[in-house]
Amino acid sequence: MAFDIKGYKIFIASPGGLAEERKAFAGVIKEYNSEEAEPRNVVFKAEGWEDAFAGIRRAQSLINEELKECDYFIMMLHDNWGAEPGTNDLDTTSGIEEEYKLALKCFEDPNLPMKQVVCTFKSVPTNQLADPGDEFKKVIAFKQQIQNERKLLYSQFSTINEFKQLVRRNLSRWLSDEESSGVVGYLNPEETSNSENIASEPDPNYNSKTNDEVNATIEKAWGLANDGKVVDAEIEFSKALVKDPSGYQLLEYAKFLRRIGQLDKAIVMIDQSIKLAEFNNDLELESHSYSQLGKVLQIRGDYDGAEEMYKRTLEINEKQGRLEGMALDYGNLGIVLYSRGELDGAEEMYKKALEINKKLGRQEGMENQYGSLGIVLYSRGDLDGAEEMYKKALEINEKLGRLEGMANQYGHLGVVFHARIDLDSAIEMYKKALEIDEKLGRLEGMANQYRNLGIAYYSREDFDSAEEMYKKALEINEKLGQLDGMANQYGNLGAILIKHGDLDGAVEMYKKALEIDEKLGRLNGMSSDYGHLGIVYNTLGDLDGAEEMFKKTLKVNEKLGRPEGMAADYGNLGVVFHVRGDFDDSEEMYKKSKEIAEHFGFNQILKVVLGQMEKLKKLREGE
DSSP states (O other): OOOOOEEEEEEEEOOTTOHHHHHHHHHHHHHHIIIIIGGGTEEEEEEOHHHHSTTSOOOHHHHHHHHHTOSEEEEEESSOOOOOOOSOTTOOSSHHHHHHHHHHHHHHOTTSOOOEEEEEEEOOOHHHHHSOOHHHHHHHHHHHHHHHHOSSOEEEESSHHHHHHHHHHHHHHHHHHHHOOOOOOSSOOOOOOTTOSOOOOOOOOOGGGSOHHHHHHHHHHHHHHHTTOHHHHHHHHHHHHHHOOSHHHHHHHHHHHHHTTOHHHHHHHHHHHHHHHHHHTOHHHHHHHHHHHHHHHHHTTOHHHHHHHHHHHHHHHHHHTOHHHHHHHHHHHHHHHHHTTOHHHHHHHHHHHHHHHHHHTOHHHHHHHHHHHHHHHHHTTOHHHHHHHHHHHHHHHHHHTOHHHHHHHHHHHHHHHHHTTOHHHHHHHHHHHHHHHHHHTOHHHHHHHHHHHHHHHHHTTOHHHHHHHHHHHHHHHHHHTOHHHHHHHHHHHHHHHHHTTOHHHHHHHHHHHHHHHHHHTOHHHHHHHHHHHHHHHHHTTOHHHHHHHHHHHHHHHHHHTOHHHHHHHHHHHHHHHHHHTOHHHHHHHHHHHHHHHHHHTOHHHHHHHHHHHHHHHHHHHTO
16 A cells, blocks of 8 residues: 655754764664654655765755755754855855854745754863863854844753754654644643742852852852853853862852753752762752752652652751751742642641741741742632731731842732732732832843733733733743743743634744753643643644643643643543544543542532533433
């Protein structure tokens, strides 16, 4: 039986010194074709100048002609900028820069097949980043250019295995793009919660652990990071680490890497810090290191791993009698339990932290735990109790003159008013928070309040104003290099596009969010992205695509132990089978959804599922 196979060419561009990566690239494509692509009648083919004339370097013009025929472009850079290409129309200084610029032109040309341009950078040792040579300076300048242009995201890798995973993720997404024509569902998952940022205490400031010169370098690095100059900030962190290769500087660097989404490299820094702590028998450093590792694992949705790390640091702090550290640990454990939906356990941890902070007279800690308890009460639907906690936190901040804390609590109070459908009061609170954050120049807080305002305007069905707010939040997240925030805003913009009837645009936004969440290993985000894509595919009548997405989000929610998400996923799958006419499978899914919703008291989901079951019953009676 004859069948068609679709082929896609991938151009791999790199200067010298990355032969091992190029070999791995070809190997991943061969493996992926065999396991995933070929069974679905698709094949990917690697293209590069060495494939055509072994041992003979082709003229750049011939390479460029080959590039124009390719569907995807992946560029790799390390510490070498490459040879000059001679005079060329694109005014470039190396062959790889010429290929990159040409790839962008191909991407923008609707008559050429180029579908995506991907840039990757192989990490360099810290001392080389702190003192780059002439060649590496050119690579850094190019990286800064990409950062400032914001035309595309770039990825970094440290090992061959990380590079292979990066290539495989892209292949998987491209194959999904090829198979998916459209999308959206029925039983909508929850809108993105505007209280998802759990009130957690800031990381300890390790600067005081070192000398004034290094402290100044660290302060400069954070200043650059807050201005959105991520590449320059990383150079300064590297300089500080070279000057003082202590565990505390490793943790400062890890905090920065965690913030910009370089989680693998952050873990490398933390692991080195743990080894130093163990070698020097520095229990305080060991405690801080485990805490930092817990936060990285928490971002990835590995709550079991995060819990283990926080318990380790709690054990150390208990042995040393460090009450302030114990309070931090209880607070972090509360966040893990909250993320799992274990509200009673989270409340217990927050109360333990609050008790210690009261004993120490530590006002900032008390404020933080009142805020955290407010979020637990909000999640239970106890809006009056939540409001009381937020106001207690606000009172402490006003007493201490802590403008940043006041902004946070105004934002939380806005969430309470929002839940009461008092949108005027909610917007008033969000604007108060925004005014303070603007006064402080606190970009992260501004992004959060723009997002909150966007959700409020969305609830008012003022979708144009909501879109404006989401875009402002996205712009700040992009400037700060905050990938998780960018993913959230892409998801919110996807919801706006659905309201505008632009389902293809919504798919694009959700896939952008998914790309980031997969890169971070951020399971909560992935669950939301899969769910929204499933809804869109279902709306477009692509039932197979919808089923695939809902099964993916169900798998993630099962891993996270999120019963509410599982209940919605079973309900969504029931709708897919219902529309397809698979009534037995549909009924089974609805029953699973109903069972979970009844057990945990998810009344909104239960109401929708019971309605769907009644429709199915009437339909079957008419068979």
